[in-house]
Amino acid sequence: MVAGTRLEDFLREHTTTDISKTLMALARACTVIGRMVNNAGLSDILGVTGTTNVQGESQQKLDDLSNQILMDYLTQTEICAGYLSEENDDIVTLCPTGKHIVSIDPLDGSSNIDVVAPIGTIFNVVNRLSKQGDVTPADFLQKGDKTICAGYVIYGSSTILMFSTGNGLHGFTLNTSDSEFYLSHANIRVPEKGKIYSINQGNIEKFDDSIKNFLNYCSATDKETSRPYSLRYIGSMVADLHRNFLKGGIFIYPASKGEAKGKLRLLYECTPMSSLIENAGGKSTDGKQRILDLQPGEVHERSAIFIGSKNLVDKAESFLKN
Ligand code: AHM
Ligand code: MG
Numbered sequence: 001m002v003a004g005t006r007l008e009d010f011l012r013e014h015t016t017t018d019i020s021k022t023l024m025a026l027a028r029a030c031t032v033i034g035r036m037v038n039n040a041g042l043s044d045i046l047g048v049t050g051t052t053n054v055q056g057e058s059q060q061k062l063d064d065l066s067n068q069i070l071m072d073y074l075t076q077t078e079i080c081a082g083y084l085s086e087e088n089d090d091i092v093t094l095c096p097t098g099k100h101i102v103s104i105d106p107l108d109g110s111s112n113i114d115v116v117a118p119i120g121t122i123f124n125v126v127n128r129l130s131k132q133g134d135v136t137p138a139d140f141l142q143k144g145d146k147t148i149c150a151g152y153v154i155y156g157s158s159t160i161l162m163f164s165t166g167n168g169l170h171g172f173t174l175n176t177s178d179s180e181f182y183l184s185h186a187n188i189r190v191p192e193k194g195k196i197y198s199i200n201q202g203n204i205e206k207f208d209d210s211i212k213n214f215l216n217y218c219s220a221t222d223k224e225t226s227r228p229y230s231l232r233y234i235g236s237m238v239a240d241l242h243r244n245f246l247k248g249g250i251f252i253y254p255a256s257k258g259e260a261k262g263k264l265r266l267l268y269e270c271t272p273m274s275s276l277i278e279n280a281g282g283k284s285t286d287g288k289q290r291i292l293d294l295q296p297g298e299v300h301e302r303s304a305i306f307i308g309s310k311n312l313v314d315k316a317e318s319f320l321k322n
Helices: 007-014 016-037 061-077 109-116 199-207 209-219 235-246 268-281 310-320
Strands: 050-052 058-060 081-085 100-108 119-127 149-155 159-164 170-173 180-188 196-198 251-252 281-284 305-308
Touching: 007 016, 007 170, 007 180, 016 061, 016 100, 016 119, 016 149, 016 159, 016 170, 016 180, 050 159, 050 310, 058 061, 058 081, 058 149, 061 100, 061 109, 081 268, 081 281, 100 109, 100 268, 109 119, 119 235, 119 268, 149 180, 149 235, 149 268, 159 180, 159 235, 159 268, 159 281, 170 196, 180 235, 196 235, 199 235, 268 305, 305 310
Parallel strands: 081 100, 196 251
Antiparallel strands: 050 058, 100 119, 119 149, 149 159, 159 170, 170 180, 251 305, 281 305
């Protein structure tokens, strides 16, 4: 027995036919990816391909397969004009007459695949700026506040699609019996007062003093603010943020010595997550500016990010300004 509205029915009622088509293609592709991730240990698809992506990171076989599946499903919609992926060096034209531009991290946190920790697919959709024909970099280099649909699918103990088309953040859980997504988390609000902080604290030596001071604040004892806060870090942005969306908290991937703009990519990691958090009443900044106000300069650009419950992001900012 399944409770909740079916994704397709929900979209018919709450968004445009165009967005529904793109979102349904993403949902169907992620259903296939989720099945592949679940069964990964049984087929020869674990491990690395032996190649690196444009950012010099080693590619897992599942990264590659997921990327291919997403491109195939999006091509079939005939509405998706252009595709940018962490796994492709260049932007790709999928349908010259299409309207949408999709930026994707096909399998985020993929270094966690082999140890069966939760991983995910992150996506961001904007309208194309060029008229027809091949897409151009300018189609992709739009500020985050131009996003018309953002989301992720987490492959964990359940497979859940979380998305926003600008009217709140909604979660749909995959029913493995009929391979359909059903509404399970309507209109999620990020708790305003989070008590969790998530950061790779092992990099502390490379952080600015302002970040070290904020981390000291989080781990200090104070009854009134319920400190010390709990440190939780999976090393998979989708999983760390999914927890913080539901329970409240802050996720930080700061700039550091050797990584002047942090590690995470603006167009297909920071922007979609920032769009989701703002739709759920939370906040996201690179430390100086709202992430959604940043003008991307190139498609694989990185950005520092402080994202989560408003009280904690405000607090982190107060340290950064000191
Ligand atoms: P990926 O896109 O290559 O998987 O890298 C992104 C991941 C994020 O999911 C996660 O937050 C981060 O890398 C963890 O990095 P680190 O191991 O430096 O803490
Ligand atoms: Mg990633």
